[in-house]
Every structure is written in structure tokens, then in C-alpha cells.
Amino acid sequence: MHRYLIFYKPHNVLSQFTDESQTQERQTLKNYIPVPLVYPVGRLDQDSEGLMLLTNHGSLQHRLSDPKFEHPRTYWVQVERIPTDELLEPLRKGIQIQHYKTRSAIVTLLPQEPTLPPRDPPVRFRKTVPTAWLEVTLTEGHNRQVRKMTAAIGFPTLRLVRVAIGHLRLEGLAPGQWRDLTDEELAPLLKLNQRSRFQ
Template identity: 70%
Template sequence: MPRRSLQSSHRYLLFYKPYDVLCQFTDDSPSAAPRRTLKDYIPVPDVYAVGRLDQDSEGLLLLTDDGVLQHRLSDRQFQHPRTYWVQVERIPDDSALKHLRQGVTIQDYRTRPAIVQVLSQEPPLPPRDPPIRFRKSVPTAWLEMTLTEGRNRQVRRMTAAVGFPTLRLVRVNIAHLSLVGLKPGQWRDVQPEELRQLKTLCQLRR
């Protein structure tokens, strides 16, 4: 088990959420088939995810029992960046990329401007289990997208709105916090310097 850092009376954890895991500690669904939750991986009481990743998404989660920091990171006014690697169906053209960067209208809102670039090669990710369904006749591309808001299924809705559906979605960064050093299903404590930077970002006293 990872060693706890002597940094605060609160706990701050980073977790690499695998595909098909609920972003909560209990499954409230009446479904007969049990679904995996955070409880299957994290034996730390009273911590909760800051923001969410959908069941069909993967990647970095921050969990804490610090309610003030959790509120700041969930408040849209602080605009903390989140970076995703996104595999999409077909190859986005310049027009689609421009729309994603400038903002896309989804239902009753328009997304904030985003940083979007096409990755020159497939990113170094472990294989997804189960793998995505490929269509041999349809190429795919990987995008790196950095957003400053986190609405429900926003990345998937953005790429679908410009005609390039998301096949795989992995969050790789929350501000300066990174997946580096973690494998799917692993977690670790946030280190003191990482926490200091996070509190500075949220305009909190250290």
C-alpha cells in the first residue's frame, strides 16, 4: 500500500480509474449484475472524487476529504485545466479542430475555448479491456484536448457535435497532476509540492 505523506490532516489521492469502473464507492443501480466501484480499489475511508469520469472513460481521478478544495475545483470560475487523450472515429479536418478550439454549441450551452491538437502517434497507454470495436474501413485519430470546465460527458459531446465520435477517452492530467507512474487500478497520495501548487491554483492558503 502507498505510504501516506505527512502533508495535511486531510487525504489527497490520485487514482488511475480503469474502464468500466463507476466513479463512486457504491453501486446504487438495481441491476442484478454488480458493477465495479472505487471501493474495489481504494481502501481509504471518507474520500470522494473531485469531479467525475464516466463509467466508459478512463484515467486520472483526484479524491479527497477536503471539502473546501473539492468545492473550489468543482467551481467553474476557477477554470482549472483538465487534459484528455481522445481517440475519435475518422480523421478530424481543420474545420472540426477549429470548432473544438473556439467552442461548440451543445444543447443549451456553448463550451469554452479549448486547446486541441492532433497527436502524431498513438499515445503510450495500456490496452483497454475490453478493446474498442474497430471498423477496418474507418480510420481513427488521437487528439489531445485541454478543457477548463467539466460538464457531463462534455468531451464526447464535443467531438460528436463536429462529426467525429469518441471511441476511447483517457484523462491524463488535472492541472499539474499527472497519470505518470500509475497503472490502471493503482493509486497514490498527492505529494506535498503537488498539493502546494494545487492550493495555489485554487487560491487557498497553504
């Protein structure tokens, strides 16, 4: 039987069920999710937070992870200092990062700080450096991509929270909580998966 879960990954938790580190004790998905044989669709860095989708449905996992299908993911990103709209334009058009150029992204400056649970530990606060929040929607997922993108235009990321994967949203979950998808949430994913088999 297939299972489909969403999970609010807290900060400082690995997005896998095992930890290969021999030197330190780190929390993994196993500390939160007692469901056997489900696997994450994509990853979130240890120092990032937010929405993860887990399933044991192999073809759907592949469909949502494969970059060629351009499945959107949305993040709220706290950055140092306050960028102008003009300075964000390279992120929208695609920016060179190391060995690749990012796809165009949807990037907006949020008018105010979003409502999120406090992070543990909190983000380092400096009175002399203002911060801003961006909403960034990508259709690809290179390693630490959002952090590299904001650093490339001179606005380092302080906090990163994934708030959506396609139509799935983080609302209603607290950090560390998970639940099964509803039939309404699942239906578009199964339809997407069915369609991709004929592409």
C-alpha cells in the same frame, strides 16, 4: 487529517464509492481505494478512463470542482476518422451542445497514437474506418462533454482517457492503482485553495 490521492480509474468503473443500481453488479471506487471518507473531485464517466483526484479537504474539492475557477483538465481522445485542423476549429472556439455553448478549448491532433495500457474490453476495431487521437484541454466539465463535442463535428469518440488535472499527470500509475500526492504535487493545490478564499 487531510488526504489527497490520485487514482487511475479503469474503464467500466463508476467514479463513486456506491452503486445505486439494483439490476447489475458494477465496480466502483470501493473496489480499488480502501481509504475512508475521501471523495472524488469531479467525475469520469463509467466508459472513460484515467486520472482522478480524491480528497477529504472540502474547500479544495469545491475550488477544483467549481466551473467559475476554470481549472484545466486534459484528455487523450481516440475518434473515428481523421479530422483536419480546420474541422477542429469549432472545438477551439466553443461549440453549441444542446443547451449550452462550450468554452474555448485547446485541441491538437496527436502525431501518433499515445502509449497507453490496452483497454478491457478493447475498442471495436474496423479495418475500413481509420482513427485519430486528439489532445483536448477543457476548463469546464459538463456531463459527457468531450464525447458530445467530438460528435458535434462528426468524429465520434471511441476511447477517452484523462491524462492531467492541472499540473497532476497520469504517468507512473497503471489502471486501478492509486497513491498519495507528493508534497511537491500538493503545494500548488493548497496555494490555489488559499488564494481562492480571498477572491
